Amino acid sequence: MMNRLHHAAGFAGAYWWDSAWGIFIAIVSVGLFVIGVTGVYLWFKIHTERLIGVILLVLSLGYSLTLLVLIRAAG
DSSP states (O other): OHHHHTTOOSSOOSSHHHHHHHHHHHHHHHHHHHHHHHHHHHHHHOGGGHHHHHHHHHHHHHHHHHHHHHHHHHO
8 A cells, every 4th residue: 555655646536535645745745845944944043043953954964864875775
């Protein structure tokens, strides 16, 4: 089932749950975009939090890139 979830695209599915899944994915995608945009806005507005933000950004980027390299090397 998890594999097939990634094959459905758009809002016009054969069944009602295909359309509901497309709407759900659209809502989640817009929500994630809004969270990212507001995060960048707050990054420039709240100057006292920048050091913590930079530290978290560097740690998460390092973690993500390490996982990406390990996954690509294992595959």
